[in-house]
Every structure is written in structure tokens, then in C-alpha cells.
Amino acid sequence: MASGTIAEQPLVKTAAATARLLIIDDEPSIRESLETLLTLEGFDVTLAPDGPRGLEALSRDEFDLLLLDLALPGESGIDLLPRITTMHPQLPVIMITAFGTVGNVVDAIRAGAENFVQKPWDNEKLLADIRSAIARQKAEAEVIQLKRVLKQRYNFENIIGKSEPMLRLFDTVAQVAPSRSTVLIQGESGTGKELIAKAIHQNSPRRDRPFIPVNTGAIPSDLLESSLFGHVKGAFTSAINAKKGLFEVANGGTLFLDEIGTMSIDMQAKILRVLQDRRFMHLGGTSEIQVDVRIVAATNVNLQQAVKDGRFREDLFYRLNVICLELPPLRQRRQDIPLLCQHFLRFYAEENGTEAPSLTPEALRILMDYEWPGNVRELENAMERGVVLSTTRTITPDLLPAQLRGNTYTASLMDHRPDASLFDVMEDIERRIIADRLERCHWNQTEAAEFFKIPLSTLNQKIKRLNVEVRKRTRD
Ligand SMILES: Nc1ncnc2c1ncn2[C@@H]1O[C@H](COP(=O)(O)OP(=O)(O)OP(=O)(O)O)[C@@H](O)[C@H]1O
Ligand SMILES: [Mg+2]
Secondary structure, X not given: OOOOOHHHOOOOOOOOOOOEEEEEOOOHHHHHHHHHHHHHOOOEEEEEOOHHHHHHHHHHOOOOEEEEEOOOOOOOHHHHHHHHHHHOOOOOEEEEEOOOOHHHHHHHHHOOOOEEXXXXXXXXXXXXXXXXXXXXXHHHHHHXXXXXXXXXXXXXXXXXXXXXXXXXXXXXXXXXXXXXXXXXXXXXXXXXXXXXXHHHHHOXXXXXXXXXXXXXXXXXXXXXXXXXXXXXXXXXXXXXXOEEOHHHHOOXXXXXXXXHHHOOHHHXXXXXXXXXXXXXXXXXXXXXXXXXXXXXXXXXXXXXXXXXXXXXXXXXXXXXXXXXXXXOOHHHOOOHHHHHHHHHHHHHHHHOOOOOOEEOHHHHHHHHHOOOOOHHHHHHHHHHHHHHHOOOOEEOHHHOOHHHHOOOOOOHHHHHOOOOOHHHHHHHHHHHHHHHHHHHOOOOHHHHHHHHOOOHHHHHHHHHHHOOOOOOXXXX
């Protein structure tokens, strides 16, 4: 188990501020103009006129990115590339090509080049490509290092997080996992409750015994009862054979009671009993069965509130709430967003047999600004979609789901509309907020007005003035 809190120690080294670029090109004029452009942009630039001197520079110093000419005299860029990528697998390489060498570029990309730039290049595009390649590489290195540390310290697989609240949570998980205590995990939908439940099991002495998840909220009461407790032959009409219950199946292991907050009141009473003494009877049975099961429960409803409202038994709440873990929503740990993106991009790229794409700075900014009502699951879906849709190795804002793009309410809006006044931009923001809410309310304007806490008449005026698209209600 970890000693001290992980939050006290830096998990990942912070990268140096200035990125170092190496340019290998035989044309002095190209080297010069690239050097001027990139130095002005704050990069630390090293130049090499041919392959041998380029390789020498690579073995001497560490670089963040290589710009490599495709048509070098002697050994060409395309010949050099496999050697470079073998020696420096993490180094992003952008090929510089002359017009009309598409075939070679495809070979270069296959051989591991990140991207290519065609002469004469567009400065803005080149800078954007360089920045996203470096950002992707940094994020990737950070995720690899973070995963290694999390694996070493906590034995966690595939859980990403370096924000304060997540690091505190990891510490608590590591502390409580080895015990037999019941754990209640609370958090919004998609925050990773099941992932944490599995991590608790994996880090407990029960790891070689079963981890059994049950969605207690989705199964009708009678069915849930027979699946949890099992039944004897003939207990009810369809009970042709005797069946073990999940409490028995999970014996020695962990039973994960998911969505416990929406379990019916009569089921709550039945569960309470077995949680008290780990004894129960098969449906229709006469003898008691004793099991050794660790309970981990999860809910996305506020159980304390449900107790107040009479929807959840207070005694059961106290039984479950021995150790309570709160999973913070993603919008309260935005630091984790770039790492999670990188993690999912790599995962889905591997699954699809492609190279992981990188996010352009604009795409990343949109992701950082979004509210993430669906939390990590929504982010994961957006990244999977991006991997599938991207035809180059970058994910631009247009490859993000529409609901994300409609929610960029930040100062960056001004950057994209240099001739607009502050009033225009504010109106634009208001229009987007209203349009987004109307869609989420299924075009029910009364509901939207209530949400905004403004009179319906005011909302109507705004809709007309701002020219917001309205549609027929799609739900009553
Ligand atoms: N910190 C994390 N690191 C990596 N992946 C994560 C993280 N948190 C969640 N995920 C991934 O996001 C998805 C949703 O997580 P999970 O199913 O555990 O959430 P949940 O809270 O149980 O959601 P729901 O309330 O909808 O059941 C899963 O694919 C999970 O692997
Ligand atoms: Mg879940």
C-alpha cells in the first residue's frame, strides 16, 4: 500500500518550457526561413544540412520534434526515417516535401512520420501542425509515465487522473481496498464508479475470487430477488431447476450493487437483512446460507436526499455508508481532460489498427471548456468518434460532436471573429445557450424558461430578437 499521500509528491515531471526542434534539409534557403519563423515563435532550433549530421545531432541532444526533408542528397529522408524512428520511437517527425511527391509521402507516413508539409508551406498551418505534434507527444509521454506510477503505487490498470481530488481518491481506495468494509461510491453518471469498484476488488485479497456486478436499479424486484438469492426447484412456476444466487456466486469475492439508489423499497428491506449478517435463504428454501461477500455499492442519486424524501431506507443507507467515496464530476477536474483524451485516443487507435491522432489546440480548448454532463464516458465516446472519423493524424473541432462545439462560451470566441464587437459575440453566446437548452428540453419553451429562471415572454422576445431556430416540441 502507498505510504503518505501521493498528492504530496509530483507524479509527472513538468516539461521544459521551450520546445527543441531539429531541421534536416539540404537547401540553405529553406533552413534559413524555417529557422527565422520558428525562432520567432519561441522554439529552440538546430539545423543540419544532411542525414549524417542530422543523426549526429539526434544522438547528441534531445529534441521534441524533427522536420525532415524527404529528398536529401545521398541517403534520402525516406531512407533515414526507419532508422530515426527505431532509435527515437517517441520523436514526432514532420516530413518536408516538394510539390507532387504524394507517393513518397504515403510511404513516409507508413514508416512513422507524423505528418508532412509541402513546399511552399503555409506558416500558420505549419506552426499549428508542429504544436499539435509536440503537444500529443508530451501528453503521450505524460500518460505513459502516469500509468507507470499509478500501476506501481496502486496496482491500478487504466485509471487515469492526476488532479487533486482524484489523487486523494486513489489514496483512499488504496487504504480501504484490503479491508472487508462495505464501500459506497457516489458520483454522477459516467464518472468511473464501476472502474473504481473493480480497482477496489483488484487491490483486495479477494482479487482471485469473483467480482460480480449487478444493476439493482434496472432489474424488476422479483427477478432481482431470485437472481441475488437464488431459488430452490419449484419455488415459483418457472423455477424448473434450483439456481444459485449471486450472493453465493460472489462468495469469497466482491458483489457490486450498481444503481442502488433506484432499487425498490421492498428490495431494500430484503438486502438489508443479508448485509447485516451475510445470511440469507434461497427463494422457497428453508435453510440459511452463510456467505463471505464484500459489498461495494454505487449510485448516481444523492442517497441522503433520497432518505429525506422517503425513497431510500435510512437503516440501509447507514449499512452501506461505512466508507463513502465521492467521484468528482469531470468539470471539477479539468486537468485530467488532456490525459484522458490521450489515453482514449491511443486505446481506440490501437483497437482500430491506426496511429493515435493528436488534438489541434482549438479542439483541445473546446474539450477543456465543455461542461461534460456525461463525464468521462462522454469524453471517451467523443475520442472514439474522433479516431474513427479523422483521416489525417489530427482531430480538428469539426470532428468533435456538435453538442461540444456549441458550448464554447469563452473569450476565445473573439479570436475567431476579429471584426465582431463584444456585443455581437455576447449575442452569439446568448443565442447558442438558448438554442442548446431548447434542444435539451425537447423544444419545450416553458421548461427552458423555467431553467433560465426568466419569464416565458422574455424568452420569446429573446428567441425572436436573436433569431434562434425553434422547432415543434418533440416530447410532452
Ligand atoms: N479515471 C478514469 N480513467 C480512465 N477511464 C475512465 C476513468 N473514469 C471513467 N473511465 C471510463 O469511462 C467509462 C465510464 O466509466 P464507468 O462505467 O466506471 O462509470 P460509472 O460512473 O459507473 O457510470 P454510470 O453511472 O453511467 O454507470 C468507462 O469506459 C471507464 O473505463
Ligand atoms: Mg456504472
